[in-house]
Amino acid sequence: MQNFDFNDDDDKKGKGKREGKALKEWDCPSCYANNPTDEPISEGEELRCNYCGNEFKTSFTDAGKLRLKEL
Ligand SMILES: [Zn+2]
Numbered sequence: 001m002q003n004f005d006f007n008d009d010d011d012k013k014g015k016g017k018r019e020g021k022a023l024k025e026w027d028c029p030s031c032y033a034n035n036p037t038d039e040p041i042s043e044g045e046e047l048r049c050n051y052c053g054n055e056f057k058t059s060f061t062d063a064g065k066l067r068l069k070e071l
Contacts, residue, residue: 029068030054041066 022040026047027033033051041047045058047068056068 023066026058026066026068028052028054029056029070046071 024038024040025034025036026041028035028049028051031049031052031054033049035047035050037047041058043058043060046055047058048055055071057071059067059069061067
């Protein structure tokens with residue numbers, strides 16, 4: 001175990017719930033493919049699966065877990 005001293009001040013945007021760390025990948029609920037993203041995923045973003053082409057809207061749970069709703 002290591003202690004990392006994260007400096008995540010730059011992702012304070014004052015909207016939605018912060019997740020604690022930037023999430024830069026997601027798993028497609030339709031085909032279960034893992035999709036990496038260039039930008040950290042944010043609340044209310046629309047993501048498209050690179051594999052099956054389905055589109056999803058993101059939201060975060062109170063626990064900071066990513067949820068994907070099919071569009
Ligand atoms: Zn997919």
